[in-house]
């Protein structure tokens with residue numbers, strides 16, 4: 575008898591997109607500014623191309639203008655840096671996003687460092703991450719996926735303050751900033767990673783679990799404290815002969831087992847995924863407003 579409440583990221587994201595769309599209209603009517611997002615895609619990875627296309631479509635749906643640069647896999651780092659530098663100086667562009675991963679011959683650090691922090695809508699610039707980690711400092715932008723996780727907790731009325739939170743995974747783009755954000759929200763945070771011994775003993779103490787690992791169904795029902803809230807960031811393909819594509823997507827958390835124990839859980843797909851793009855749009859509009867001191 576599944577009892578967990580389903581945290582419906584798809585419908586929350588839709589609501590947020592409507593809010594953003596109204597803000598974009600207001601900004602345009604008041605001061606004639608259209609927010610702009612530049613996306614830099616290098617190489618021909620199919621998954622990256624899909625993400626970029628979805629971001630573009632989402633931009634258009636709320637009235638954000640998108641600029642796209644598509645470079646071949648053998649482009650040089652200098653070329654990428656040149657485009658970033660142009661976008662840094664382009665007043666119609668308020669956000670710059672470099673789709674990761676970059677081809678292996680490029681230095682990701684050099685490229686992410688080149689995005690000016692006022693346009694770093696992914697929040698990956700070390701200065702933004704550093705500010706996120708420091709008490710009393712404010713980043714210009716917070717990374718989209720972890721921001722979406724916290725937004726889901728807020729919109730579902732989940733108390734974070736004083737709660738025990740466990741983040742599984744410590745990547746620069748999801749796990750680490752998710753842990754920093756939870757700490758800023760006054761949770762007591764523990765991070766579990768691939769070298770953690772007996773992770774299930776740690777996760778069983780959590781009131782809130784954010785999982786960003788990339789291992790299908792790793793978090794079993796027995797890892798979860800009754801009544802915990804689960805945010806599952808993982809997007810993992812598993813073979814499924816009954817699906818037309820031959821695979822389907824599952825999270826890091828064994829959904830059927832977790833549903834019987836948790837108080838609330840995000841589905842995969844339809845949980846965190848749609849929130850990531852909604853937060854990107856939100857960051858882009860905030861950036862345009864900040865550029866013109868518009869509230």
Ligand code: NDP
Nearest residue numbers: 719743744745748767768786787788807808809846847850
């Ligand atoms: P990374 O591969 O960069 O990081 C995975 C993290 O999980 C690492 O910190 C790693 O530990 C840890 N880990 C790996 N195996 C285990 C294990 N057996 N036990 C405990 N920890 C483990 O992945 P990302 O953070 O980029 O992505 C994680 C997942 O989230 C993926 O499925 C990805 O597809 C999905 N994702 C979803 C997004 C969305 O919009 N919903 C956006 C971004 C990612 P260590 O540091 O020790 O190596």
